[in-house]
Amino acid sequence: MANLLVLQSVWGLDKCPGFDIENDLDAALERVVAAGFDGVGVNIARVARTAGVARVMNPRGLAWEGQVLVHHADQLAAYIEEAHRLGAHHLNVQVAGPVAYLSDALALVDSLIPLAEAAPLPVWFETHRGRLTNDLLFTLRLLEARPDLPLTGDLSHYPVAGEMELPLRADQLAAIETILKRCRNFHGRVSTTHQVQVAMRAPQHAGWLDQHIAWWRRGFEYWLAQAGSDDALTFMCELGPPPYAITAPDGRELTDRWEEAQDMRDIVRGIWREVNGAP
Template sequence: MSQLLVLQSVWGLDQCPGFDIENRLDEALGQVVAAGFDGVGVNLARAARTDGVARVMNPLGLAWEGQVLVHDADQLRHWIAEAEQLGAHHLNVQIAGPTADFRAALRLIDSLVATAKDAPLPVWFETHRGRLTNDLLFTLQLLAERPGLPLTADLSHYPVAGEMELPLRDDQLAAIETILQGSHNFHGRVSTTHQVQVALDAPQHAGWRDQHIAWWRRGFELWLEQARAGDALTFMCELGPPPYAITAPDGKELTNRWDEAQRMRDIVRGLWREVAGT
């Protein structure tokens, strides 16, 4: 039977009350485990954090996502080897960019896909602002030329980058559907037309919260249609510290990110139960 693994971003614990990931990482990871998450995600370039994650998660048999930014295939080859050696469940790749040179973008994707083809762990390419996949329409053109590119869907970036407004147009919904069809991994936060991360339960953002939840649910449905027995879908709660998190004039965040991460975890597990029938 397929399963859902809900992860917590280590970056998402930075500056979070009750956590000290710089000086007491093991304790912070222990809190994540005790709260019932299935693992974490960490930037492999943060070597000390990554070593700590591997030290805590591997003996427990819990999954963790390695995250990297790459400019070329040589960098990806290095990080694949590093992720395997450390015991990562999968590798999440942001591709450097953006660029207006479509042919150059295709050549880069081809080199990265060829490098990842025989990797000993899954390698997925994230939709993200400020990267090769910055623009939704550009990304759709890439996918039209290279169907099957395995994606991590961080859909929070596209409403902001494209200044989408509710209710979404049919072409916008169709565009996100195309992204979801190729998505093997999810990063979660609620964004709006102008903010990349807003309070999960703020009534003024209810429309966007419901839209993101609908996207996650649809992504789960599409993933299950092609999943094999024993496959695992990963969803990482990725509520970032300021400036991702909105702050008041005194610099304090408007919400408790840890509480929100646990609320998001419960939402996505509920969606999974609905679509998977478990």
């Protein structure tokens, strides 16, 4: 039966009280494992940190996501080789951009897709601000031309980049639906019209929490409709440190990011049980 793997971002532990990923990464990772996460995600460009992740996760058979930013095909080829060598579960790719012209975007994507298709591990392309997929309408044009592009859906970026307001318009909902149909992997945080990461349980953000939950549920349904019996869907809780996390005038974060990550993990597993019919 297909299953869900919920990961914790290593970046999401940076400056998080109780964690010291710079000086005691192993202890931080052990705490993530003890909390019941199925693995972590790490930026492969951080060589020492990635080696630490592989050292802790691989012997346990736990999954870890390699994350990279690529500007051209040679970079992606090298990262694929490194991720496979180190034992990554999959590779998550942010493609540099944005670019002004669709023809330029297609040329870049067309140089990357053959490498992804031939890779010895899954390779997915993330929806992200400040990257090739910065603009939702531009991304829709890209997907219209390359409908088989496999995505990592980080939907938190689009409400901010497009200054979306609740209730969302029908065309906005349809646009996100198009994204969800291509998602093979998810990154999670709750965003709003003006902030990319807000306190999930704050009452003023309840509508946006509900919207993101609805998107994740729909994405899981689409994924299950095409998944094989032995496939695994990965979802990474990616609550970032300041300035992603909003801070008070004294510089302290408004919420406990670690508690929120565990809350998100439980929400996501609950959604999975609902859509997968699991007990």
